[in-house]
Amino acid sequence: MIPVTPLLTAITVTRTFRRNIDVILFHCKKVYHMTTIPLKHLLIKNLNKEASGVEALFSTYVDLIESNASESTHREFQKSIMEPYLKTCYGSSINHRPCDASTVNFKDNLMNHECTSSPPTNPDLNLNLQENTTPTSDIRRALQNYKAMRSWKKVGRGRSLPSSEANFVIRLFSYNILAQYLLETHSYLYKHHNQCSLEWETRKKLLIQEILEAQATVICLQEMQEDHLNEFLKPFKEHKYNHLYKKRTNDKNDGLLLMFRSDVFDLIEYENVEFFQSGTDLLNRDNVAIIVKLSLKNSPETQIVIATTHLLYNPKRNDIRLGQTQILMAELERIAFIKNTSRGPKYHPIILAGDFNLQPKSGVYKFITEGSFAYMGKSRTLEQADHRRLSNSLIPPHLYVTDSCQHFFILSKRLRNRGEGNVMLENSEKGPPRGSRDSSDQNQFKRNEVDVQNRNFQKIQISDGHHVKFGSGSLTHPFKLRSVYSHIDRNGQDEATTHQDGWVTVDYIFFSEVELIEQYTLPTQKQCKALATIPNHAIGSDHLSIGATFILRKKLRQ
């Protein structure tokens, strides 16, 4: 046998079961027998044209052995015990196939590689091989490096907060975990990555470990692949988390997973928000949101509204993200509303977390954190434009969402105390079902003053001293939302949560009416450059997780 890498001398597949194979590795004169390696794993690698199956397999298991040699799945066998097998596999003739061809569908591709007696000569393969055979010391360093960047840092009164019966501590953790099918669809983005760390089984372990380690009371995940959900949930169920899942609409196979500790909260109300509204140009994408209203088990009057979303990716279409945010704010407004007072409406505390696919200086960020934004005349990126300017109207009036992010009929009912208080979004729990918003539906609301065909500016009086607007060219929302992160460190360096063309921030936690006491620190863009491309052996996703701890003031029984 000719060494393939300095670390590993040979590999062979010995037996197949239905979906798993047995693999034997020769390494440093020791023989490792590793069972139950998913077949899928090899097939994926084989499909990856440049990194052939066997090179990827070598590097994967060299890394695994090196990093965790004592793990129970890696059983070291005495060479003598394995001897008969080895003869079969590596007899004098290298043409001898180690496996019974009838049991392996992918035999030709994979076996030819396994029995190959010379190292790859293609420079691309050599490159991949090198990148995939990360020495243990590098892996360990990567992990240490990463852990050093992430800690729960006390902020504000968190440094000296006296313990109090009146306060309840909530920790929220949010993470875009990178759906495996999206990783595989966009495989060109990951061709220089360590291929082993791209496997779902490898990433899943890292992700679950990091999420559970945070000991959060609420967890918001984006890009949870639907067919991975049940398996992924198991450890969280053991840790007493309840969950809600909302898949993106149409053909998308990933979605949002919101989990909360069932021994801490009761679920009072929830909404699965779909931004897709048929026949509406701006709202023709499959993004979704989940909103929950939770109450404290030991203080049921104390309630909080928590939402997560993953907005459209297309970097140029901030106009679409603004429209999606308008819908999200209207649904938050409906669910978080408590009562009207002489000083205006009162809302429950809100935490809104997720992947917003927008950057800190963008128009949508300003809208969320400042409460207003004028889009008319701006470009689709919501910057100053010379041409192709946005008009006065963003989302159409037939959705009955006002420019102040309120549902027209809900507001009418609150202020006039009559009517149905309908939501006119398709597929909202409270709205009409998909495709049913036809002219007869609209006739039902003929008595109202909104002209749904008219995209000019409309101002409508709802009650004395209260009017709403449609198509005014500006949006407002009623919440005072702050971001957990300031997006720069104390030296003015930009922080980052993901790598696109460069390191950028796209993940956020916004909050109102709770007190921020801790944040899960983020690295700066400069520090990120010292990390190996993500996902890697230390980081399970192409995003970094974000987290914060808050004080929720308990309501006293009346």
Ligand code: KL2
């Ligand atoms: O940046 V993201 O990655 O928030 O993690 O969200 C989207 C993108 C996700 C769902 O649409 O898929 C990723 N190039 C790179 N990444 C893409 C692309 C693309 N063209 N399209 C979607 N995504």
